[in-house]
Amino acid sequence: MGDTRYDVVGIGNAIVDIIGRCDDAFLSKHDLAKGFMRLIDARQADSLYGIMGPAIERSGGSAANTIAGVSSFGGNGGFIGRVADDQFGKVFAHDIRAIGVSYDTAPARNGAPTALCLIFVTPDGERTMNTFLGASTELGTGEVDAKMIEAASVLYLEGYLFDKPEAKQAFHTATAIAARAGRKTALTLSDAFCVDRHRDDFRKLVRDGVDVLFANETEITALYEVNTFEKAAAAVRGECEIAVLTRSEEGSVIVTANETITVKAEPVDQVVDVTGAGDLYAAGFLFGLTRSLDLAACGRLGSLAAAEAISHIGARPEKPLDQLARDAGLIT
Amino acid sequence: MGDTRYDVVGIGNAIVDIIGRCDDAFLSKHDLAKGFMRLIDARQADSLYGIMGPAIERSGGSAANTIAGVSSFGGNGGFIGRVADDQFGKVFAHDIRAIGVSYDTAPARNGAPTALCLIFVTPDGERTMNTFLGASTELGTGEVDAKMIEAASVLYLEGYLFDKPEAKQAFHTATAIAARAGRKTALTLSDAFCVDRHRDDFRKLVRDGVDVLFANETEITALYEVNTFEKAAAAVRGECEIAVLTRSEEGSVIVTANETITVKAEPVDQVVDVTGAGDLYAAGFLFGLTRSLDLAACGRLGSLAAAEAISHIGARPEKPLDQLARDAGLIT
Numbered sequence: 151m152g153d154t155r156y157d158v159v160g161i162g163n164a165i166v167d168i169i170g171r172c173d174d175a176f177l178s179k180h181d182l183a184k185g186f187m188r189l190i191d192a193r194q195a196d197s198l199y200g201i202m203g204p205a206i207e208r209s210g211g212s213a214a215n216t217i218a219g220v221s222s223f224g225g226n227g228g229f230i231g232r233v234a235d236d237q238f239g240k241v242f243a244h245d246i247r248a249i250g251v252s253y254d255t256a257p258a259r260n261g262a263p264t265a266l267c268l269i270f271v272t273p274d275g276e277r278t279m280n281t282f283l284g285a286s287t288e289l290g291t292g293e294v295d296a297k298m299i300e301a302a303s304v305l306y307l308e309g310y311l312f313d314k315p316e317a318k319q320a321f322h323t324a325t326a327i328a329a330r331a332g333r334k335t336a337l338t339l340s341d342a343f344c345v346d347r348h349r350d351d352f353r354k355l356v357r358d359g360v361d362v363l364f365a366n367e368t369e370i371t372a373l374y375e376v377n378t379f380e381k382a383a384a385a386v387r388g389e390c391e392i393a394v395l396t397r398s399e400e401g402s403v404i405v406t407a408n409e410t411i412t413v414k415a416e417p418v419d420q421v422v423d424v425t426g427a428g429d430l431y432a433a434g435f436l437f438g439l440t441r442s443l444d445l446a447a448c449g450r451l452g453s454l455a456a457a458e459a460i461s462h463i464g465a466r467p468e469k470p471l472d473q474l475a476r477d478a479g480l481i482t
Numbered sequence: 483m484g485d486t487r488y489d490v491v492g493i494g495n496a497i498v499d500i501i502g503r504c505d506d507a508f509l510s511k512h513d514l515a516k517g518f519m520r521l522i523d524a525r526q527a528d529s530l531y532g533i534m535g536p537a538i539e540r541s542g543g544s545a546a547n548t549i550a551g552v553s554s555f556g557g558n559g560g561f562i563g564r565v566a567d568d569q570f571g572k573v574f575a576h577d578i579r580a581i582g583v584s585y586d587t588a589p590a591r592n593g594a595p596t597a598l599c600l601i602f603v604t605p606d607g608e609r610t611m612n613t614f615l616g617a618s619t620e621l622g623t624g625e626v627d628a629k630m631i632e633a634a635s636v637l638y639l640e641g642y643l644f645d646k647p648e649a650k651q652a653f654h655t656a657t658a659i660a661a662r663a664g665r666k667t668a669l670t671l672s673d674a675f676c677v678d679r680h681r682d683d684f685r686k687l688v689r690d691g692v693d694v695l696f697a698n699e700t701e702i703t704a705l706y707e708v709n710t711f712e713k714a715a716a717a718v719r720g721e722c723e724i725a726v727l728t729r730s731e732e733g734s735v736i737v738t739a740n741e742t743i744t745v746k747a748e749p750v751d752q753v754v755d756v757t758g759a760g761d762l763y764a765a766g767f768l769f770g771l772t773r774s775l776d777l778a779a780c781g782r783l784g785s786l787a788a789a790e791a792i793s794h795i796g797a798r799p800e801k802p803l804d805q806l807a808r809d810a811g812l813i814t
Contacts, residue, residue, distance in 0.1 A: 204541070205576070206540045237568055237569040244537070245536045264569075315544050388767075
């Protein structure tokens, strides 16, 4: 095992979020499945943006949010993901570098514009996402920076990458590099519909190539096609070293071959926007792992970061997470 | 006087704000004059963005914020201002239309990108602005929509337009159209440095072509080169029909030929970001005028809208202003 310059290196879709508010009737009227992510093409993106209310723009992307969170905790993060050479591309690159993450993927000079996600936030704080993948799908094996991955304690991948063949190939290339270098690989299942689209691939990957799996309740039950959380937790046990199952306000459950650890959710005054809750939970958990904290403490760091994320609009941390963790006595 | 389809039509720079946080030491280190606006070129914008922390993007522009506010109160608003045919241009056009404003200025297909303003917000909520005018300066007489202006009760102009010769010419063309149609013209002085750059022009304009003038304390003292608010208020009396002088937490003073009306500021729990306070005050005041409310009630609507603007990041209203005005008993 060589030098680990990075705590966590993530590979994912490089996305700028466009966040607006709507009510539940709007979601029904436009056939948007509340709380889920769907892929849209450029034409659908234009049409959906046309009916959206006034919005704000903020950098996003699932794995990118996680790596931003790791950096905010004081960890060394790296990110691999493709933007175009346009205004949203500059925004994405700026924000991830400004929080301290190493990011060197060259912007695509031709082809589709930078990816965007139209996010509709309902009054209950739930988010419904519509993603135009644009330039992010031009991520290919050529962009997989082997030196960066070899130098990271943990490689972190988002399941959303499986939605495009080139990105899926980049994903497999990256996991092979990490395995050869003796590093850990972590995966988030991303979305229940995404799991439905790629169930067999995900099951195989969890068994053969993943050390740490993140999934929420709907994702893990979709993966094992069971109807209760308990059955899903039983099904995943032993499939990978650590399965981290998040349950929104009910907290999270960490499952290993011979342990089951329950972690409470961190209370929040008001849930403003749940976008990024899972991403930031993963940030806290992985940061704790790289600091060799016990699994319960890793889970508490995850809960802390998720609580910060849901207390404001947007998926990136607004308060320095290292300070919150120190105030909570979880790190020194 | 023909039909007035619009309550207020604004002409201004069409800008997307990039908003980040910093401390006072950062402003000092980079020679940024706290609370003011400065113009920067493309190279300076790149360089300043490079040292900015993680940010969010949100539609802005002084007159555009005001017209968005008028629309949020339930008024009919129109806006004239130039963007480029790029991602920020689409964001600007989307947001102003989504709040109900008529906006038909064709995007510039060549030349500079859409204008942006790098806004640094300090912990006290004060904002320091750095504007790259980009495509907004390509606004010329050709874009001045005479039919729209003739159909508006009030033409509203931002002083910032004076910073570029073409936009200044468009400004004069617009005021001539409004005068011929028997409409009122309102002007905001925008910024004390802007006043310094164009003092003689502004004084002449206030006397000859402006019915309603908006200025804050530093702007009105800069205009008349006096050292107290009282002297400035005395100097402006009778120069135009109504001078509306805003004083942050001390409220506002409305000066006419034979009246001086003092209006309290609306209390807020926490000043998060003062960006847009003056713009939204003008929105409330002008909306009240078009509904023939008395001047004190116009001022209270202004205070209400300003208070909403400073209680969150960004200059556009987040809560429907008509609802706030009804709750406050100012409109029915």
